[in-house]
Amino acid sequence: xxxxxxxxxxxxxxxxxxxxxxxxxxxxxxxxxxxxxxxxxxxxxxxxxxxxxxxxxxxxxxxxxxxxxxxxxxxxxxxxxxxxxxxxxxxxxxxxxxxxxxxxxxxxxxxxxxxxxxxxxxxxxxxxxxxxxxxxxxxxxxxxxxxxxxxxxxxxxxxxxxxxxxxxxxxxxxxxxxxxxxxxxxxxxxxxxxxxxxxxxxxxxxxxxxxxxxx
Amino acid sequence: xxxxxxxxxxxxxxxxxxxxxxxxxxxxxxxxxxxxxxxxxxxxxxxxxxxxxxxxxxxxxxxxxxxxxxxxxxxxxxxxxxxxxxxxxxxxxxxxxxxxxxxxxxxxxxxxxxxxxxxxxxxxxxxxxxxxxxxxxxxxxxxxxxxxxxxxxxxxxxxxxxxxxxxxxxxxxxxxxxxxxxxxxxxxxxxxxxxxxxxxxxxxxxxxxxxxxxx
Numbered sequence: 001x002x003x004x005x006x007x008x009x010x011x012x013x014x015x016x017x018x019x020x021x022x023x024x025x026x027x028x029x030x031x032x033x034x035x036x037x038x039x040x041x042x043x044x045x046x047x048x049x050x051x052x053x054x055x056x057x058x059x060x061x062x063x064x065x066x067x068x069x070x071x072x073x074x075x076x077x078x079x080x081x082x083x084x085x086x087x088x089x090x091x092x093x094x095x096x097x098x099x100x101x102x103x104x105x106x107x108x109x110x111x112x113x114x115x116x117x118x119x120x121x122x123x124x125x126x127x128x129x130x131x132x133x134x135x136x137x138x139x140x141x142x143x144x145x146x147x148x149x150x151x152x153x154x155x156x157x158x159x160x161x162x163x164x165x166x167x168x169x170x171x172x173x174x175x176x177x178x179x180x181x182x183x184x185x186x187x188x189x190x191x192x193x194x195x196x197x198x199x200x201x202x203x204x205x206x207x208x209x210x211x212x213x214x215x
Numbered sequence: 216x217x218x219x220x221x222x223x224x225x226x227x228x229x230x231x232x233x234x235x236x237x238x239x240x241x242x243x244x245x246x247x248x249x250x251x252x253x254x255x256x257x258x259x260x261x262x263x264x265x266x267x268x269x270x271x272x273x274x275x276x277x278x279x280x281x282x283x284x285x286x287x288x289x290x291x292x293x294x295x296x297x298x299x300x301x302x303x304x305x306x307x308x309x310x311x312x313x314x315x316x317x318x319x320x321x322x323x324x325x326x327x328x329x330x331x332x333x334x335x336x337x338x339x340x341x342x343x344x345x346x347x348x349x350x351x352x353x354x355x356x357x358x359x360x361x362x363x364x365x366x367x368x369x370x371x372x373x374x375x376x377x378x379x380x381x382x383x384x385x386x387x388x389x390x391x392x393x394x395x396x397x398x399x400x401x402x403x404x405x406x407x408x409x410x411x412x413x414x415x416x417x418x419x420x421x422x423x424x425x426x427x428x429x430x
Binding site: 059060075079 | 265266269270271272273274275276277278282285286287288289290291292293294295296297300337
């Protein structure tokens with residue numbers, strides 16, 4: 001049986017993919033032992049590129065080649081603009097994050113990289129490029145969330161972040177992203193692979209930056 | 216006091232705007248006397264450009280110049296991709312519309328025109344162009360829905376179509392669209408005006424095509 005295009009890209013992204021999925025940041029988040037200051041730094045940086053992520057989703061809506069795909073991206077954009085955005089705001093409040101703590105820290109290099117690659121993918125007007133970035137951003141998160149031990153941490157800041165990335169709707173969305181990449185990616189294989197591999201590297205670098213060894 | 220940019224465009228669209236808002240199709244829809252075959256023709260044609268409308272919303276998400284605007288368009292795209300799309304499917308079922316009745320009729324000229332202008336506005340990558348089309352598509356619908364006599368028709372096919380275009384969230388969204396057009400439109404006044412006026416003409420032509428005099 002021929003390897004699916006999305007599986008091929010993922011295989012080629014090793015060992016970086018697995019290093020990100022198994023990162024100390026993730027395992028400590030999932031078992032509830034992540035120190036609050038690390039979670040604060042993470043959420044502040046992660047929320048920084050929600051704007052660029054929505055830009056990328058908008059480009060996916062605009063460039064998708066079927067009505068059904070557009071409807072799925074539209075519903076996902078709705079979820080990101082409501083449930084996921086308010087999660088950040090509720091988490092900042094629960095963690096006592098002051099406005100200055102959100103606005104003053106500089107973007108880490110990976111945060112700046114994420115902003116740039118999402119806008120770059122949107123600017124290509126290539127559905128395949130958008131799909132490549134989205135497959136990593138969502139697929140890698142599903143992959144670690146699926147590995148989270150049960151029961152989940154009591155703290156909603158941890159538990160809800162896991163649940164946002166492991167629930168039936170999200171699993172179905174990631175399966176849809178893979179099927180779409182399998183369908184349209186091979187016609188733009190080099191472009192898709194370039195965006196995919198760079199995004200995987202950013203995911204690992206993002207976790208490394210927020211929770212480096214020795215911190 | 217200076218006239219707002221959005222108000223100026225609307226004034227210049229008269230008498231076409233008012234002819235659309237006061238069209239026999241709308242008044243009969245609102246008082247519950249619209250014949251079912253006309254409503255079927257209307258919904259079949261209107262659903263045809265939901266795909267292009269989502270493309271335009273995606274472009275608005277991708278080209279908006281603030282995070283807050285992107286969030287609002289994202290939530291609206293979520294609503295269109297869920298509540299509004301399922302309204303069509305439920306209405307088709309309630310009206311006994313067979314698949315062939317949905318697929319076989321040719322696009323009317325205004326339907327083809329809507330598809331084209333929405334994709335054209337999306338392709339400009341101009342936020343002002345997207346806003347101009349959206350201000351007409353949503354603002355003109357709010358304008359007639361606000362005039363609907365109460366109580367509303369019993370038939371959900373009529374009542375829900377009115378409610379989708381006159382509820383607090385929709386009113387707030389139209390106010391947002393106007394404020395955004397006032398803010399960014401003047402810098403691209405000719406482009407915005409061109410899209411705005413052509414879209415108003417299409418709205419009237421769409422109602423005329425689906426419910427011409429004598430039908």
